[in-house]
Amino acid sequence: MKANIFSSIKLTLLCLVFFSGLYTLIVYGAATLAPGQGEGRTITYQNKKYYTNVGQHFTSEQYFWSRPSAVDYNAAGSGGSNKGPSNPGYLETVAARIDTFLKYNPGIERSEIPADLVTASGSGLDPHISEQAAKVQIKRIAHARGIAEDDVRKVVDNVLERPWFGKGHLNVLKANIALDQIK
Missing domain, CATH: 1.10.287 (Helix Hairpins)
Known part of the structure; x- marks a missing residue:
């Protein structure tokens, strides 16, 4: 023993x-x-440091909107809402996000809204949106900035990250910085 x-x-x-x-x-x-x-991965833009691997909150019509966050984009408290798809509170939140998106993106059908624009990721910090989520916002951004839709489409094509396998995704922060650099 x-x-x-x-x-x-x-x-x-x-x-x-x-x-x-x-x-x-x-x-x-x-x-x-x-x-x-x-x-972490950082970008300095206009003398301010941003983390490219952590989601940022954008609400202006002139920018790509990020994926919603259950933790308000706070990297100190990563996590999801832990609400299932049948939870009434969760369904109300998603419905409100859909209504807000439709309000600011007229001409888009409910069925065209990608899930990643109205549902939060598991970490609440996802810095990317899908290619479809980026493309569905092009018209709104072009109209708000007074530029051609093709100019916004070029930003999407230039910033879009295409992995070897799977679908492409767009880093929202990088895309919005690229939008600000359009003359």
């Missing part, structure tokens, strides 16, 4: 040293070698 207790204590101490010290140093070292040195 003493042998088992001492073996258990030794294993506990070994795990404590490894996971509290060595493993932490290894992860920290790997993070410092990554782009951004463990600080």
